[in-house]
Amino acid sequence: MTTDVTIIGAGLGGLTLARVLHLHGIPATVYEAEISPTARAQGGMLDIHEDSGQPALRAAGLMNEFRSLILEGRQAIRVLDLDGTVLFDHADDGTRGNPEVLRGELRQMLLDSLPAGTVRWGHKVSGTRVLGAGRHEVTFADGITVTTGLLVGADGAWSRVRPLLSSAAPEYIGMSFVETYLFDADTRHPASAKAVGSGSLFALAPGRGFLAHRERAGTLHACMMLARPRDWFADIDFTDSAAATVRIAQEFNGWAPELTALIADGDTAPVLRPLHALPIEHRWERRPGVTLLGDAAHLSLPNGEGANLAMYDGAELGKALAAHPEDVEAALTEYEQAMFPRSAAAATEGIQVHEMFYGAGAPHSLINMLTGHEQTP
Numbered sequence: 438m439t440t441d442v443t444i445i446g447a448g449l450g451g452l453t454l455a456r457v458l459h460l461h462g463i464p465a466t467v468y469e470a471e472i473s474p475t476a477r478a479q480g481g482m483l484d485i486h487e488d489s490g491q492p493a494l495r496a497a498g499l500m501n502e503f504r505s506l507i508l509e510g511r512q513a514i515r516v517l518d519l520d521g522t523v524l525f526d527h528a529d530d531g532t533r534g535n536p537e538v539l540r541g542e543l544r545q546m547l548l549d550s551l552p553a554g555t556v557r558w559g560h561k562v563s564g565t566r567v568l569g570a571g572r573h574e575v576t577f578a579d580g581i582t583v584t585t586g587l588l589v590g591a592d593g594a595w596s597r598v599r600p601l602l603s604s605a606a607p608e609y610i611g612m613s614f615v616e617t618y619l620f621d622a623d624t625r626h627p628a629s630a631k632a633v634g635s636g637s638l639f640a641l642a643p644g645r646g647f648l649a650h651r652e653r654a655g656t657l658h659a660c661m662m663l664a665r666p667r668d669w670f671a672d673i674d675f676t677d678s679a680a681a682t683v684r685i686a687q688e689f690n691g692w693a694p695e696l697t698a699l700i701a702d703g704d705t706a707p708v709l710r711p712l713h714a715l716p717i718e719h720r721w722e723r724r725p726g727v728t729l730l731g732d733a734a735h736l737s738l739p740n741g742e743g744a745n746l747a748m749y750d751g752a753e754l755g756k757a758l759a760a761h762p763e764d765v766e767a768a769l770t771e772y773e774q775a776m777f778p779r780s781a782a783a784a785t786e787g788i789q790v791h792e793m794f795y796g797a798g799a800p801h802s803l804i805n806m807l808t809g810h811e812q813t814p
Contacts, residue, residue, distance in 0.1 A: 472559040
């Protein structure tokens with residue numbers, strides 16, 4: 438393949454694409470706005486799915502390395518009522534097929550699998566433009582420009598590459614989460630650690646809830662979900678950590694103390710994470726020399742599929758380019774025609790999961806799903 442490949446974004450999808458291309462002898466350059474791999478925290482736990490994330494890692498030749506990252510026991514699931522009563526409790530018995538890993542460790546595994554210099558750090562995109570004949574120019578914040586024969590936007594929800602293909606922009610879904618961490622929880626926060634258990638905790642009600650995961654050792658990663666308009670959150674000064682913590686905790690008055698402690702006793706400042714989504718059927722007309730993957734292509738309601746689909750997109754695009762090394766447009770067409778319906782189906786499922794978690798039937802709608810799954814042969 439003689440076309441030069443430029444990938445914007447060193448997230449899981451962009452790195453998976455770079456790795457699959459590398460295995461097929463196709464060089465690529467990844468440009469990332471962050472100044473280093475450790476410039477910011479990379480998020481919490483990911484369950485890597487049998488039908489998406491794992492095939493992507495298999496295509497990347499990294500299954501052995503992936504298995505070394507798996508945190509045993511973290512597929513346990515516990516659902517609590519608002520008063521702390523355990524409504525559902527399932528231990529990790531080894532029968533579930535979506536093992537849990539830390540996002541940061543998975544990303545580092547992908548970075549380590551690439552030749553030195555593949556990722557160019559500290560390159561924040563300020564603009565892109567069409568040059569013609571399938572070529573594009575990318576301008577970075579420092580004024581440097583690069584031109585490329587294949588531009589891939591793997592740069593997330595607020596992609597700077599997407600406008601080359603689509604006028605769609607993510608819209609706020611009416612819900613945000615507030616993120617905290619509790620460290621050494623078994624010793625310092627024993628009631629909350631006991632409530633979370635060895636894997637995932639869900640304590641849900643219509644329009645709100647707690648989600649928490651046990652990460653390595655005694656670290657608990659907690660998210661408080663609230664269905665509120667953006668203006669409601671804008672009235673909270675998150676630069677005043679103490680005041681913001683108190684305000685969010687007030688929304689859970691009357692809930693069990695081991696649950697409210699997940700926000701009230703957090704060891705990190707609360708971080709607001711507004712949730713956005715692109716239209717379910719988001720797609721674009723084929724335009725030469727450019728495509729998207731992951732959230733840049735199909736940002737949707739959280740349903741556990743985002744990271745998995747990004748990696749799968751990356752692997753499928755990489756395989757298509759390797760299969761059509763002299764016909765990039767055929768590769769992009771093949772990739773997009775499969776990606777569009779796949780991402781629409783995942784987005785539709787995301788709406789169903791969102792209703793199950795936070796709709797009028799919560800938390801019993803979730804329990805019904807979990808118990809129904811367990812009864813499936």
